[in-house]
Amino acid sequence: MLGPTRVVRDGELLDLGPAGRRAVFGLLALAHGQPLARRELVDALWGENPPATSVNIIQTHVKHLRQLLEPTRPARTPSVQLPSVGDGYALRLPAGAVDLDRFRQLVAQAAEAERQGNLTQAAQLLGKAFGLWQGLALADIPVLANHPRVLGLNGERRAALARYAEAMTATGQAAQVLPVLAEEAAAHPLNEAAQALLVRAYVAAGHRDRAFTIYDAARRRLADELGVGPGPDLTAAYLDLIEEMPAPAANSPSVVNQLPGDVFGFTGRRTEFAILDALVAAGEQTAMRIAVICGTAGVGKTALAVRWAHRVRGLFPDGQIHVDLRGYDPQRPVSAGEALARLLEALGVSAVDIPLDLDRRAARYRAAVADLRLLVVLDNASSADQIRPLLPGTPTCLTLITSRNSMAGLVALHGARRLDVDLLPADDATGLLHTLIGERVARDPAAAIDLAEQCARLPLALRVAAELAAARPASPLADLTRELADRQRRLRLLDPGDDVRAAVRTVFSWSYQHLRPEAALAFRRLGLHPGPDVDACSMAVLTGAGLDAAREALDTLARNHLVQPAPGERFTVHDLLRAYAADLAGEHDPPEERSAAVNRLFDHYLGIASATMDTLFPADRPYRPRVELATTPAAPVTGAASARAWLSAERPTLVALCLYAVENDRPGFAADLAATLYRYLESGHYTDALTVHSAALRAAGLTGNDAMQAHALTNLGAVHRLLGDYGPAAGHLRHAIELHRRTGDRYGAARAMTNLGIVEERLGQYQTAVAHHHEALAAHRALGNRYGEAAALLNLGAALSNASTASTQRSQSQAAEHLASALELFRGLGDRVGEASALSNLGDVCVNLGRYTDAIGYLIEARDLFHAINHRYGEAAALSNLGRVYAQLGEGDRAVEQLRTALEIFRRIGHRYGEASALNGLGETLRLAGREAEALEAHTAAFEIATGTGDHDESSRAGLGMQRIRQGAVKTPAG
Incomplete structure (x- = not known):
């Protein structure tokens, strides 16, 4: 099925016969074991003008197919593989006998690999899945080329190819996928999605000139052969390719600068600086510029990165971003997804605009930094897998990584330049001590050299030791060195680890012993705090001291280099010091105190x-x-x-x-x-x-605890619902309702029913959706919960409005009444999100009632309110509905403008339901404007998304749109 229709039995290729018989077989195979009525088969083969003998012809085709599939079946016995079912037939083949099953299995396995962050495995699986295709689905049966089932299957093919290209690009293999994409683009020269994939792959592989050539040729073909300009996919690829981001002025508030403060007294590392400077001097000659600073803990990797970043910040006028990945934090390292969210927020992207899916989030980040001259410092990384999604993919950015890991994968696959940072040379170590404590080093150079060796020439240990020396100016340096040596001998007896670890812990111990009791307690409490940083409030809570005492303790720890000041009056702690603090807490503080x-x-x-x-x-x-x-x-x-x-x-x-x-x-x-x-x-x-x-x-x-479980399930169900993940959402919510009822929690049950009603509405289960909203409304009214009542009225009105295109005038009027009541309640509560949602839904109802002027008024008010409160989904939904109204009024250009803007927002925030709805609206509008090819593309994309999410409404709407285009009918768009 994945190409020309082929049936093989025992290694022998069977002859299916004429085109009509192959079409019957193909349709039945696509139904995946479900029965198809004879009328559906007749419609597919002959449309609105079937011959008088059409049913007989179908029966004859089925008879021959049965003989072909079951040559040894005795006469007059029922067929097993092609039985009659009602007034139709079903094709029931053994498991694994259809190549489509294997394709979908590989795609599902790839999706699981993506969810687990294994993009390399996902790319391999998607490559195998796409390799099963030998052309378009049922390519040898032209009569089925525009059938919704065939279009849907070809949509799955395109989606798999797009994901394959994205996975290969994300793993640094864009160049390897170019031949496949080039073949696809050549086979489908007017398919914008295929051309856009090829353009993006060439950009990712660093071949911008070739990418522009592909785009320009595609643009010309569309104009010459179809008389249209590039659509959204090709336009977006073009913008990724050539958009110039003007460098803002140095004092521009849009320039992000998140570098930690410059490093005082930095000494040495001239060779490392020269290597990094050469990477900048090389310019944009490679696809990506990546440097990895690796070395043992405490060797000064972060200090080197920060010092160099401050030196060259002028070469990156669009900004400098720093993210601490906490790769060696035993509690909770920062995941790639979390890091991407922080990077996007640093670039000014609102939290609600950040997609949940890791691949989409990474793609959004790459789009945001494309052609920006940006320096990105990724500090304390643990592995290449943690880093790969964070790579910008453009030579205008430079990514500087610090890690104890050698990052061999980044070097091999992405061309990263690795700098192995060793202990400071003896001269640089004593030079750092001279910078920190001055002439005492010159007065006793032998003691200074001894002190540097006692600290294993590690910058972290040297700075802590120097602060102790500075705090005791009257003590000769030789006395301090002997004291440290004595402590080191005692600690080695207790903990005979490697020399570097022993040196670090010796210096920490020496520093800790000289703290006042209040500061020492604060340091031990750092080992109990599971978060990435602390402030004075949390330290006061941990120590039981006052706020001023906590601030003083943190300042003391900062002066002794045991914590590092961070923005927002917060403090971070090196993971070696955090581990040491936790050990001290276990040794000195009773369990009940901890x-x-x-x-x-x-x-x-x-x-x-x-x-x-x-x-x-x-x-x-x-x-x-x-x-x-x-x-x-x-x-x-x-x-x-x-x-x-x-x-x-x-x-x-x-x-x-x-x-x-x-x-x-x-x-x-x-x-x-x-x-x-x-x-x-x-x-x-x-x-x-x-x-x-x-x-x-x-x-x-x-x-x-049943009540605890019920609330957790309700909240999980609500989040999955917001993400358009309706299967898990429904399962969680149904279980939650059962538990809430068991525990007598009417509010919890009502909230779960509200969310379940919305899910059921999306799945086309309107009768149960309306029933759940009615039940939730009654519960909230009985509880006196005005917010819950308003939300239930809102959802009930939306469900009645959206029930189907067959909704009666009465049901639409009822919906309007519920929504008006919800609007009044939300305004009384001061809930602006609820108010805007009610306005948007009232606009939708007015469209269904044919009250277009009222609809435009409601929707513009909703759009503006959503925009004011930065609610991007609501704004996009209102824009989508506005596009629908303008289409009804024959204002095609305005409709397309609203719908394209809505589509862009939905894609940016990763909202699949909204994306499918906007695509369908765009398809309906473009069809009315006579732009059937673009309309078909939009509906096909909507169908692919909606079938993937289980959205009954939008998949049916897309199927109807594709059918209308196939039949050449021009009708009013469906609601």
């Missing part, structure tokens, strides 16, 4: 999180866990702005705390934190939402 400190930290974060949610989402307050604000020092939450700022700054720590709680016998905290933060996390932080709610579900499993 446990009490961690409990205070949990209460502190949960209390402030609850206060921020009360500020941002007051209507939900009665239904969140009852949490009292801890009496310990707390960050002020004075309004919505400060609440959002606190959540943004602390989100990585909150996620880390939730995971730590599950893994360290505090399941109740994980569940409470998830149940507190769910509304904030659903506002666009989908990756973190899945992490937190999955942790809460594990916590519920540890305790056997």
